[in-house]
Amino acid sequence: MDNEPLDLGTDKSLLLVDDDEAFLKRLARAMEKRGFEVETAGSVVAGRAIATGRPPAYAVVDLRLEDGNGLDVVETLRERRPDSRIVVLTGYGAIATAVAAVKIGATDYLSKPADADDIVNALLARGDALPPPPENPMSADRVRWEHIQRVYEMCDRNVSETARRLNMHRRTLQRILAKRSPK
Template sequence: MTQENAESGLLAIIEDDAAFARTLIRSFERRGYSTIHARSHDELTDLLRQYQPDFAVVDLKLESSSGLSCVEALRDSDETMKIVVLTGYASIATAVEAIKLGANYYLAKPSNTDDIEAAFSRKEGDANIELDGRQSSLKTLEWEHIHQTLIENDFNISQTARRLGMHRRTLARKLEKRQIR
């Protein structure tokens, strides 16, 4: 899935949803990017042996691993690469970890190609961003804690349930209600 003569640079798309990955690939190739695609951390590692991407879009929750490990691998391969993390359920915990690991920006789905490309070009934070005066609900705080514990346990449900002191099935039900993508 590589296009040779792109002017915009090489873009790595790390996404396990095949349909969404195809959509991103087509959209970015129309904009002049060359693309490579990986569905997991292992596939990304193999690609990084052959290619040096200028940009990367990383899905936070991959089927076989955390996208955060991919962010770390991408940053280790090139300190100047522009990395955007894309997720269906944004949380403070994952946003903080993504930035600490080297992501330049963090976007919640649904985001389109314009949003992602704009994030690539952002160099500084925005001190004028609108602050939401609403306090977090108890459910949101619980979800943040669950999600942070999931990250700490590399998305292992059984281990996370043990650390949270809850039954595995209870945790699975909570996760079904709020999909991580």
């Protein structure tokens, strides 16, 4: 994918909305290398302002942002530019949020960590054609570990509360948390 030029059309504008600043910068650089004209936002407010003032041809929006829900940005963008291609990214993969994202106009939905090639494939996929599967998807063990870590953080690192919400024995959870993340 690195050597072949992408067919982005005449409007190469891309809005990236994510509150993880390091991820946002890395993704912006990667997308610029692929020919996009990138504009970034770190919040729902900033993302909606750009979507209203300069609606881009493409957008990648994180679902959960510090100041609200990324779907608000998707809605604003869909109202201002119905032909925009929008991919929703999230570390909290769930069927319900995927359905909600697509219903309000997202083109696709990817779980973090998605790499730039996966995102480009999703942005440029046309019609009912699914993008090719990722070259190196996360292992099932890694997906499980990521989910446990998210719930643990949401419970303010309270092991007992996390174990209760995951319907897991507290000692089992403690052993999992003590280990390194799987590959």
